[in-house]
Amino acid sequence: MSATRRKFTRDDPESRRAALISATLRLMAGAGPQAATVRAIADEAGVSPGMIRHHFDTKDDLVNAAYGAHMAAQMEATEAAAGTGGSARARLARFVTASLMPPVVDPRTLSLWAAFIHMIRRDPAMRATHAESYLGYRDRLEQLIADALAEAGRTGDATRPLAIASNAVIDGLWLEAGALPEAFAPGEVTRVGLDSVGAILALDLGADEEAT
Known part of the structure; x- marks a missing residue:
């Protein structure tokens, strides 16, 4: 021993x-x-x-449970930062910001993602866990987008494609910032994220102080 x-x-x-x-x-x-x-x-x-x-039952079940716990912790951190106060636009901005800051953006988090991602294609249970966590995040993002657009008087916009596009931007920035954090100035990733998602939605997500 x-x-x-x-x-x-x-x-x-x-x-x-x-x-x-x-x-x-x-x-x-x-x-x-x-x-x-x-x-x-x-x-x-x-x-x-x-x-x-x-x-x-098996080690694969343990690994799947670990993946689910990891993704749940990421979502909880993002939700906690978004909070419930302020305008709908501010809540959306805080959600995007939290998605692009530690502990969500972190080299360790990226390492775990890389470790898990190759298992998803071969393991149906892992794929189901991934789908649940990915779609859960995207659905939450879509709801925040819908609330912000409704607040701006835009109730007729199709929110699903807007959420898919916004999520793609967030995912890309998350990946780059996690892999090469030293390549970005302090606050640069969140600013780019807010500007880019704001451009997709035609909303200014950095206009008021409560948004950030």
Whole structure:
């Protein structure tokens, strides 16, 4: 047994499950999916390897749960930053801004995305998790867009294509900023994001102080 191996704990089931998910995410972010073996996950979480089977039918189920937890945390961070106060335009601007700042934009987050993304094509369960998280984000973005347009008196605009286009801009900036954060000046990515989404929607998302 390694001298650095953690002692097994007798936490409650939810805590052990969360520990296994966190351990999986740490290993995958640090060294890719190949590092997340059953033994390595158990050691990282401080539990016995058999505990993984106790909480998950297979390791693939654990990895899928880790992906879902990671994406849920990203969405929660974005929603928390957007908040509920202020104008609809301000809420949309805060949502876009939060989508392009830490902890959502981060080299570790990008590493996890790269580790998970290749699994989506071969694993139907992972694909379903990806679809749920992706469409959940896009649907939320669409609702914020609809609210902002309605506030501006534009209730007849088709919001689905606007949300798809806006999401594409956000995704592209997220990818570039996560891969090469040093290539951008402070605040540049969020400014470009707000200007670009604003141009798609024909709304000024940076006009008032509460928007940022």
